[in-house]
Amino acid sequence: MSTPQTWHYGLVAEWWAEFNTDGPEVDYFGRFVEQGQPALDAGCGAGRLLLPWLHAGYDVDGCDVSADMIELCRARARREGLDPTLLVQALHELDPPRRYRTIVACGVLGLGSSRPQDQEALRRFHTWLEPDGTLLFDNQVPYGPQMRWSLWPKEERARLPEAWPTAGTRRRAGDGSEYELRSRAVSVDPLDQSVLLELRAEKWRDGVLVAAEEHPLTMRGYLRDELLLMLDRAGFHSVDVRGDYTGEAPTPDHEFLVYRARP
Numbered sequence: 001m002s003t004p005q006t007w008h009y010g011l012v013a014e015w016w017a018e019f020n021t022d023g024p025e026v027d028y029f030g031r032f033v034e035q036g037q038p039a040l041d042a043g044c045g046a047g048r049l050l051l052p053w054l055h056a057g058y059d060v061d062g063c064d065v066s067a068d069m070i071e072l073c074r075a076r077a078r079r080e081g082l083d084p085t086l087l088v089q090a091l092h093e094l095d096p097p098r099r100y101r102t103i104v105a106c107g108v109l110g111l112g113s114s115r116p117q118d119q120e121a122l123r124r125f126h127t128w129l130e131p132d133g134t135l136l137f138d139n140q141v142p143y144g145p146q147m148r149w150s151l152w153p154k155e156e157r158a159r160l161p162e163a164w165p166t167a168g169t170r171r172r173a174g175d176g177s178e179y180e181l182r183s184r185a186v187s188v189d190p191l192d193q194s195v196l197l198e199l200r201a202e203k204w205r206d207g208v209l210v211a212a213e214e215h216p217l218t219m220r221g222y223l224r225d226e227l228l229l230m231l232d233r234a235g236f237h238s239v240d241v242r243g244d245y246t247g248e249a250p251t252p253d254h255e256f257l258v259y260r261a262r263p
């Protein structure tokens with residue numbers, strides 16, 4: 001199986017480490033981690049969830065397919081006096097040093113991977129959970145804004161790739177340098193239920209462009225009942241689904257569904 005192709009490298013990894021440092025997911029998933037340790041933050045990225053959980057005293061390991069994200073996570077952990085076990089591993093190749101009572105995969109499933117890899121990732125989660133353990137993951141619904149649902153019909157797909165937007169999202173980092181991200185949809189494959197996006201990242205210092213990169217990313221959208229079948233096939237027979245990070249029963253208006261599955 002090929003390595004999942006995500007855009008979380010280089011400047012994009014720096015963006016994540018610099019600007020994506022909080023959000024409702026930290027406390028929402030953290031409550032489950034508090035009650036079930038040791039835990040694995042699968043697809044931990046630069047440590048947005050992992051590092052607050054370590055500071056809270058939880059016993060948590062992390063893994064991610066991107067060595068750049070893991071390196072930035074490790075560097076921040078060391079700066080903050082922490083030394084977690086961090087693995088560079090794709091979810092479908094998960095092979096950690098111990099079993100867990102909680103595995104959290106936040107913002108990861110369906111990114112850059114193939115459908116068989118996603119199924120294998122769920123199977124590995126099952127393998128690496130204790131019998132009384134809990135798997136938690138979120139998944140952006142395919143009809144949500146990121147998945148470009150409106151581009152799925154044939155006549156809309158014919159207009160792709162989109163032109164690059166003239167301006168993107170620009171932010172100033174702690175060291176004074178500025179980062180800008182722009183994204184566009186390149187293609188949509190309704191049979192694979194995936195959209196291919198490209199991200200252009202630029203870094204500026206004192207008004208001078210010092211680095212520019214482009215990275216691709218595929219995102220696969222899963223409908224709820226499809227994921228329930230995949231979870232069942234992976235050995236999870238008790239599954240609860242909630243909307244966003246609220247604990248509410250899911251409605252058609254929730255953008256993220258959160259799955260809580262037990263073996």
Ligand SMILES: C[S@@+](CC[C@H](N)C(=O)[O-])C[C@H]1O[C@@H](n2cnc3c(N)ncnc32)[C@H](O)[C@@H]1O
Nearest residue numbers: 004008043044045048064065066090091106107
């Ligand atoms: C949207 S970020 C989320 C990071 C972190 N979970 C958070 O919530 O801050 C997605 C992360 O998943 C990683 N990733 C994507 N596909 C992966 C895969 N198949 N296996 C492991 N990590 C993956 C990326 O490298 C990236 O760090």
